[in-house]
Amino acid sequence: MQILSGESPLSAPAAPPARLPVSVLTGFLGSGKTTLLQALLRNPAMARTAIVINEFGEVGLDHLLVAKASENMVLMDSGCLCCTIRGDLVDTLRDLFLKRVKGEIPEFDRVVVETTGLADPAPIIHTLMSDPLLAARFRLDGVIATVDAAHGSLQLDRQPESVKQAAVADRIVLTKTDVATPAATAALMQRLAAINPAAPIIPAAHGEVDPNRLFDAGLYNPETKSPDVARWLREEAYRDEQAKAHGHHDHGHHEHDHDHGHDHSHDHDHEHGDHCGPDCGHDHHHDANRHDDHIRAFCMVIDRPIPWNGFVDFMEALIAQAGENLLRVKGLLNVQESELPVVVHGVQHMFHPPVRLEEWPSDDHRTKLVFITRDLGQPVIEPLFNGLVWGEGK
Numbered sequence: 577m578q579i580l581s582g583e584s585p586l587s588a589p590a591a592p593p594a595r596l597p598v599s600v601l602t603g604f605l606g607s608g609k610t611t612l613l614q615a616l617l618r619n620p621a622m623a624r625t626a627i628v629i630n631e632f633g634e635v636g637l638d639h640l641l642v643a644k645a646s647e648n649m650v651l652m653d654s655g656c657l658c659c660t661i662r663g664d665l666v667d668t669l670r671d672l673f674l675k676r677v678k679g680e681i682p683e684f685d686r687v688v689v690e691t692t693g694l695a696d697p698a699p700i701i702h703t704l705m706s707d708p709l710l711a712a713r714f715r716l717d718g719v720i721a722t723v724d725a726a727h728g729s730l731q732l733d734r735q736p737e738s739v740k741q742a743a744v745a746d747r748i749v750l751t752k753t754d755v756a757t758p759a760a761t762a763a764l765m766q767r768l769a770a771i772n773p774a775a776p777i778i779p780a781a782h783g784e785v786d787p788n789r790l791f792d793a794g795l796y797n798p799e800t801k802s803p804d805v806a807r808w809l810r811e812e813a814y815r816d817e818q819a820k821a822h823g824h825h826d827h828g829h830h831e832h833d834h835d836h837g838h839d840h841s842h843d844h845d846h847e848h849g850d851h852c853g854p855d856c857g858h859d860h861h862h863d864a865n866r867h868d869d870h871i872r873a874f875c876m877v878i879d880r881p882i883p884w885n886g887f888v889d890f891m892e893a894l895i896a897q898a899g900e901n902l903l904r905v906k907g908l909l910n911v912q913e914s915e916l917p918v919v920v921h922g923v924q925h926m927f928h929p930p931v932r933l934e935e936w937p938s939d940d941h942r943t944k945l946v947f948i949t950r951d952l953g954q955p956v957i958e959p960l961f962n963g964l965v966w967g968e969g970k
C-alpha cells in the first residue's frame with residue numbers, strides 16, 4: 577500500500593478542497609445512466625459540468641445526447657473506460673483541465689464520468705487517486721450508481737458487476753420507479769440497503785433527481801468548505817443494518833474491539849445452501865446464487881487510541897491478503913500520535929493519503945472504521961486488526 581506507508585498523519589496537512597470534484601456515474605446496462613445524465617444536464621445548476629463518456633456500446637446515442645447537452649464534452653474514442661483505457665481517462669481529464677486553463681472550453685467546476693454498464697468503477701477511482709497530476713487537480717466526489725427498479729433484483733441475482741456497482745456507490749439512484757410495482761421497489765430498496773447501508777437510495781422516474789442529492793458526496797462540505805465526517809462516514813447506518821440483520825438484537829459487540837470470541841456477525845464463508853445457524857441473519861427466501869450474499873458491510877468502533885504504524889501494518893496486511901475484496905474502506909481514526917483525528921479512505925488496493933482534520937467532528941473520539949467487502953467478514957478482519965494493532969495473539 578504505497579500511499580499509506582511512510583506517510584505520518586502528523587505531517588499530513590488537511591487536504592485542500594479546491595480540486596475539481598469528479599463523480600463517477602455507474603450502473604448496469606440499460607439501468608438509466610444516460611437518461612439520468614440527460615435530465616441532470618437540463619438543470620441550470622449543472623451548466624458548469626464537463627461530461628466524460630465513452631463510445632463503447634450504444635455509441636451514436638450516447639454521443640448525440642451528451643453533445644446536445646454539453647459543449648465541453650470529451651468523447652473517449654476507444655473501448656471500455658475501465659479496463660482498457662484508463663490511460664485515456666488520464667489524458668482526457670488532463671486535456672480538459674488544460675483547455676479550461678487556456679480558455680479553449682467554457683469554465684467548468686465539476687466533472688461526471690459515465691461508465692459502461694458492465695464497467696467496474698474501481699479502476700476509475702484508482703485512476704483518479706493514483707495519477708499524480710490528476711490527483712493534484714481533481715478529487716473523487718463520489719460514485720453514483722443507477723439501479724433499475726423493475727429489473728434490478730434480477731440483475732443483482734445474476735450479475736456480480738451490478739452488485740459491486742451498488743456496493744461501492746456513495747449514492748444509489750433507483751430508476752424506472754414509474755414502471756416498477758411499489759412492492760418491488762420497496763424490496764429492492766431493502767436489499768440495496770443491506771449491500772450498502774450508508775448510500776442514500778434516491779427513487780427516480782425518467783432521471784428526475786435534484787442534483788443536490790447526488791453531488792458533493794465527498795468528505796468536504798462545499799458550503800462550509802470544511803470536512804463533514806458524519807455525512808461522509810455514516811457509520812450509524814452500518815450499525816443499524818447490522819442490528820437489523822441480527823433481528824434487532826443489539827448485543828453491543830461492535831462497540832468494543834476487545835469483544836472477540838463473541839461473534840455475531842456470521843461470516844458466511846460457506847457456499848450458499850450450506851446450513852446456516854438459526855440466527856444467521858440471512859434472508860432464506862431468495863435465489864440460491866445471490867451475489868449480494870458475498871457482500872459484507874460493517875463498522876468497527878475502537879475505544880482506545882491506536883498506534884498509527886500498527887494501523888498501517890494492519891491495512892497493508894489486509895490489502896496484501898485480500899485487497900481485491902476490500903470494495904470500500906472509510907475511517908475516522910483516533911491515533912496515539914496525534915490529538916487530532918485522521919481520516920482514511922480506500923478502494924481495493926488503493927488508499928487516499930490520510931487526512932488530518934483540524935478538529936474532532938463531535939465529542940465522540942472513538943475510532944470508527946467502516947468496511948464494504950466481498951467474502952471478507954468482520955470475524956476475519958477483527959482478529960487481524962487486534963493482532964497487528966494491539967499485538968494480540970502473537
Ligand SMILES: Nc1nc2c(ncn2[C@@H]2O[C@H](COP(=O)(O)OP(=O)(O)OP(=O)(O)O)[C@@H](O)[C@H]2O)c(=O)[nH]1
Nearest residue numbers: 604605606607608609610611693751752781782783
Ligand atoms: N419508464 C422509464 N424508462 C426509463 C427510465 N430511465 C430510463 N428508461 C429507459 O430505459 C432505457 C435505457 O435507459 P438508458 O438511460 O439508455 O440506460 P443506460 O444505463 O445509459 O444504458 P447503457 O448505456 O446501454 O448501459 C431507455 O429506453 C430509457 O428510455 C425511467 O425512469 N422510466
